[in-house]
Amino acid sequence: MKIASRKRHALVLFLIFLHGVVIAGGFVAPYDPIQQEREKPYAPPTAIHFFDAQGRFHLRPFVFSQRVKEGSFDQYEDDTAVRVPVKFFVSGAPYRLFGFLPARLHLFGAKEGTIHLLGTDGYGRDLFSRILYGGQISLLAGLLAASVSLLIGTIVGGAAGYWGGWTDSIAMRAAELCLALPWLYLLFGVRAFLPLLVSPVKAFLIVVIAIGALGWARPARLVRGVALSAKERDFVRVARGFGASNAYILRRHIFPQTKSVVLTQAAILVPQFILAEVTLSFLGLGIPEPAPSWGNLLSSLQQYSVLSSYWWMYLPAAAMVPFFLGYLALASALQEGSRAAKIDL
Amino acid sequence: MDVVLSAENLVKVCTARHLGGAKTAIRALDGASLAIRAGTRMAIVGASGSGKSTLAMCLACVEKADAGAIRFQNRDLAQAGAAELREVRPQIQLVFQDSSSAFNPGFTVSEVLQEPWLLQRKMSAAERRERAGELLAQVGLAGNILRRMTRDLSGGQRQRLAIARALTLKPKVLLLDEALSALDYSVQAQIANLLLDLSDRSMEATERPAIVLITHDLAMAARIADEIAVMESGKVVESGSTRKILQKPEHAATQALLACASASPSSLEKRPGV
Amino acid sequence: MRYLARRFLHAVLLLGGASVLAFLFTALAPGNYFDEMRLNPQISSETLAALKAHYDLDKPLGVRYAMWLKSLARGEMGYSFAYNAPVAPLLAVRARNTLLLTLTSTLLAWCIALPLGVWSAEQSGRWVDRVVTGASAILLVIPDIALALGLLMIAVKTRWLPAGGMVSVGNEGLPFAARIADLARHMVLPVAILALGAQPILVRHVRAAVAEALEEGFVRAAEAHGIPRRRLVWKYALRAAANPLISLFGFSIGALLSGSLLVEVITSWPGLGPFLLEAILARDLYVVIGGVLLSTVFLVAGNFIADVLLFWADPRIRTE
Numbered sequence: 001m002k003i004a005s006r007k008r009h010a011l012v013l014f015l016i017f018l019h020g021v022v023i024a025g026g027f028v029a030p031y032d033p034i035q036q037e038r039e040k041p042y043a044p045p046t047a048i049h050f051f052d053a054q055g056r057f058h059l060r061p062f063v064f065s066q067r068v069k070e071g072s073f074d075q076y077e078d079d080t081a082v083r084v085p086v087k088f089f090v091s092g093a094p095y096r097l098f099g100f101l102p103a104r105l106h107l108f109g110a111k112e113g114t115i116h117l118l119g120t121d122g123y124g125r126d127l128f129s130r131i132l133y134g135g136q137i138s139l140l141a142g143l144l145a146a147s148v149s150l151l152i153g154t155i156v157g158g159a160a161g162y163w164g165g166w167t168d169s170i171a172m173r174a175a176e177l178c179l180a181l182p183w184l185y186l187l188f189g190v191r192a193f194l195p196l197l198v199s200p201v202k203a204f205l206i207v208v209i210a211i212g213a214l215g216w217a218r219p220a221r222l223v224r225g226v227a228l229s230a231k232e233r234d235f236v237r238v239a240r241g242f243g244a245s246n247a248y249i250l251r252r253h254i255f256p257q258t259k260s261v262v263l264t265q266a267a268i269l270v271p272q273f274i275l276a277e278v279t280l281s282f283l284g285l286g287i288p289e290p291a292p293s294w295g296n297l298l299s300s301l302q303q304y305s306v307l308s309s310y311w312w313m314y315l316p317a318a319a320m321v322p323f324f325l326g327y328l329a330l331a332s333a334l335q336e337g338s339r340a341a342k343i344d345l
Numbered sequence: 346m347d348v349v350l351s352a353e354n355l356v357k358v359c360t361a362r363h364l365g366g367a368k369t370a371i372r373a374l375d376g377a378s379l380a381i382r383a384g385t386r387m388a389i390v391g392a393s394g395s396g397k398s399t400l401a402m403c404l405a406c407v408e409k410a411d412a413g414a415i416r417f418q419n420r421d422l423a424q425a426g427a428a429e430l431r432e433v434r435p436q437i438q439l440v441f442q443d444s445s446s447a448f449n450p451g452f453t454v455s456e457v458l459q460e461p462w463l464l465q466r467k468m469s470a471a472e473r474r475e476r477a478g479e480l481l482a483q484v485g486l487a488g489n490i491l492r493r494m495t496r497d498l499s500g501g502q503r504q505r506l507a508i509a510r511a512l513t514l515k516p517k518v519l520l521l522d523e524a525l526s527a528l529d530y531s532v533q534a535q536i537a538n539l540l541l542d543l544s545d546r547s548m549e550a551t552e553r554p555a556i557v558l559i560t561h562d563l564a565m566a567a568r569i570a571d572e573i574a575v576m577e578s579g580k581v582v583e584s585g586s587t588r589k590i591l592q593k594p595e596h597a598a599t600q601a602l603l604a605c606a607s608a609s610p611s612s613l614e615k616r617p618g619v
Numbered sequence: 620m621r622y623l624a625r626r627f628l629h630a631v632l633l634l635g636g637a638s639v640l641a642f643l644f645t646a647l648a649p650g651n652y653f654d655e656m657r658l659n660p661q662i663s664s665e666t667l668a669a670l671k672a673h674y675d676l677d678k679p680l681g682v683r684y685a686m687w688l689k690s691l692a693r694g695e696m697g698y699s700f701a702y703n704a705p706v707a708p709l710l711a712v713r714a715r716n717t718l719l720l721t722l723t724s725t726l727l728a729w730c731i732a733l734p735l736g737v738w739s740a741e742q743s744g745r746w747v748d749r750v751v752t753g754a755s756a757i758l759l760v761i762p763d764i765a766l767a768l769g770l771l772m773i774a775v776k777t778r779w780l781p782a783g784g785m786v787s788v789g790n791e792g793l794p795f796a797a798r799i800a801d802l803a804r805h806m807v808l809p810v811a812i813l814a815l816g817a818q819p820i821l822v823r824h825v826r827a828a829v830a831e832a833l834e835e836g837f838v839r840a841a842e843a844h845g846i847p848r849r850r851l852v853w854k855y856a857l858r859a860a861a862n863p864l865i866s867l868f869g870f871s872i873g874a875l876l877s878g879s880l881l882v883e884v885i886t887s888w889p890g891l892g893p894f895l896l897e898a899i900l901a902r903d904l905y906v907v908i909g910g911v912l913l914s915t916v917f918l919v920a921g922n923f924i925a926d927v928l929l930f931w932a933d934p935r936i937r938t939e
Contacts, residue, residue: 180919181637182914182918185899185914193902241405242514243434252449298768302885307775314768321760324762
């Protein structure tokens with residue numbers, strides 16, 4: 001058991017670190033995500049050097065300015081004459097830390113030139129910055145949508161399991177109906193049938209609520225199971241014998257038992273819902289431009305030319321992988337934990 | 346001594362489903378009647394399926410009988426309203442055989458004991474803590490387990506805790522449904538002695554709880570109880586003082602039980618001095 | 620038998636409920652197909668009203684649902700506004716394309732996952748198991764969109780496979796064998812993406828089910844009797860592991876029409892997915908309802924088939 005909980009702690013820390021990097025996106029990213037540089041569309045990632053053209057070693061890393069090659073429009077070459085040092089903790093474009101604290105400090109930057117760690121997109125926007133800001137939106141969408149689903153699911157499932165009878169029948173039939181319909185099509189339908197041309201904030205809320213509202217059925221079933229078995233336990237009978245009201249029993253005895261199920265479901269639903277938002281945005285039904293989301297960062301890949309020539313545009317997809325790793329490993333660790341606990345009892 | 350709790354002609358029918366969907370009705374209780382006097386020690390014995398547990402659950406108002414009456418201090422519980430039941434139910438406490446689900450796994454010992462007071466009385470936090478400590482001492486548990494989680498306790502400790510919880514509101518009747526069966530012999534002996542202490546003769550009859558032990562272990566019954574009631578097929582077929590039951594059994598069921606008892610008749614004698 | 624009849628009735632009722640829900644939902648959504656036209660000043664409002672009446676869009680919901688049900692009984696599924704054609708044939712073609720893809724990939728996925736899972740369970744703890752479990756974990760962590768785009772990028776860069784679509788241009792003129800070959804080459808990428816994507820979940824479940832079955836008392840007893848290993852695993856353990864696997868198989872069938880949406884869009888495969896997406900965006904009412912319902916039929920049928928198979932395979936269910 002101890003090893004399992006250490007593993008869980010390590011995974012949680014790992015996830016916190018990843019999320020921390022993204023949350024501090026404004027600080028970590030050198031540029032504003034919507035700032036365009038029309039003269040540098042699809043620039044490849046800037047190479048970081050320690051040895052200059054003469055072969056001398058410099059402790060402070062530096063980059064070369066990129067300029068378009070003569071005679072082409074998307075081939076770049078380095079201007080090896082000018083060395084642009086990379087400085088840390090520089091002042092740059094203003095942003096709002098955590099959404100409200102105005103700040104100007106960035107983790108790194110190249111004042112006299114530009115440093116595009118992961119290249120630029122079609123409008124010359126820094127991809128690294130867009131991935132960080134986009135991550136904020138996609139991750140938040142996944143987390144919020146999962147919260148919505150779990151909230152609805154817990155309330156409906158808890159009520160169904162505890163009160164049984166008609167409440168249970170209706171709730172479970174509704175859940176079955178919901179689960180019988182193809183989820184992705186339903187999601188697209190819901191999204192598409194709501195106004196499409198809305199502000200990014202409104203679009204975000206619509207996406208979160210749509211995904212969350214459609215995902216209540218599975219958690220509801222699981223919570224119902226917990227409530228059903230919990231209400232038959234002796235300690236509930238005893239509490240009732242002492243005059244406990246339904247509200248007391250639900251609060252003190254039933255809902256605390258659902259904690260482990262809810263946590264495991266959360267670890268499973270969050271990546272699923274992040275993926276849902278990414279898919280929606282990828283197909284143009286999610287977060288609209290110019291606001292970044294991992295999904296709409298990938299949508300340019302639908303063009304053959306981008307797919308074949310600009311490989312760095314794939315990187316937002318790769319950015320999702322460590323997060324999924326964290327969440328899925330946590331989910332499996334939680335499931336192991338609860339199974340072990342059951343054997344203990 | 347007055348009758349504190351009685352059952353009159355209780356009937357309870359349960360439906361059992363067979364493979365293939367056919368249902369048969371089983372009469373768990375078929376006109377069972379029993380009278381429990383204040384402050385006494387009684388044992389209900391019988392073979393498996395005789396209805397002992399069902400009778401205990403009905404007496405404790407955990408299950409509802411289909412017919413018959415249950416009277417507590419001459420009040421008919423079937424007629425009682427919700428408010429009256431709320432007052433009466435804490436006075437009839439039931440301790441289960443399987444203590445594993447008797448407590449909320451997430452509760453500490455302290456929370457388990459304080460729950461009845463939180464629900465029924467207005468006591469200050471300090472008073473509750475003090476009373477909890479007293480109860481623990483009464484059932485032979487060390488005070489330092491107050492902070493422990495219930496799932497960390499041993500079987501014997503759990504049953505003691507269950508008894509302590511049952512005593513929190515000073516009940517008039519304490520029913521124990523095979524509560525000793527799952528424990529090993531030495532622990533059984535300790536709990537048996539605890540029960541004897543709780544209903545010690547030196548206290549007033551109205552001060553001490555009536556103890557009703559449901560068991561299939563005739564030796565344990567003889568050791569603890571003054572009166573024994575024998576059940577068979579949902580009815581109480583014979584009842585009387587322990588001595589009479591053991592020495593002059595009248596009903597076939599009683600005789601069969603005595604014959605099956607692995608201990609020799611001499612060990613079925615009661616603890617000396619009682 | 621009564622059990623099966625009950626399950627069948629349950630499936631039919633579920634479909635009925637789903638159809639009502641889908642109909643209600645799409646019909647209640649704000650806006651309809653003709654909204655775009657409304658913005659065009661050249662189309663008079665009378666024309667619009669006439670168009671709407673022609674398509675019965677002005678009738679109340681209940682009436683429309685009843686009419687749609689009636690046409691369903693005749694084998695039709697309403698009319699597409701965008702294509703100006705009946706819905707059923709349109710859906711049929713697209714569904715056929717999708718099924719071509721998903722049937723192949725599901726078969727392939729199971730053919731890989733079943734032996735791999737069984738082998739892994741058998742060799743539990745040893746290097747085979749570790750490699751398989753590790754590879755599964757890696758695949759599981761890669762989201763579908765990343766997998767699909769990644770493999771597409773590789774295909775495009777290496778030029779080994781066509782970069783999308785179902786057939787090459789000018790395909791009709793080729794002889795039959797060449798046409799099949801062409802189709803097959805186009806299928807490789809999407810089938811690979813789907814089959815790979817399904818691996819981790821399938822392998823994990825197969826492995827878990829078989830590993831648990833191998834621990835069962837009666838399997839160990841058979842082992843003690845000297846039954847050879849191969850027979851032990853394939854005849855004894857697999858039968859015991861059948862229940863969860865059959866349910867999983869039911870899910871696979873259920874997802875035949877609805878699980879490949881993203882892959883079809885990314886590889887430009889002309890299947891049901893992109894078609895429905897387009898219809899949703901254009902508010903082509905009956906296409907959407909028809910498509911959603913078709914997918915639901917497969918989902919419900921998948922569950923029902925699983926029920927039937929379980930009934931046949933598990934004697935315990937028969938005696939209930």
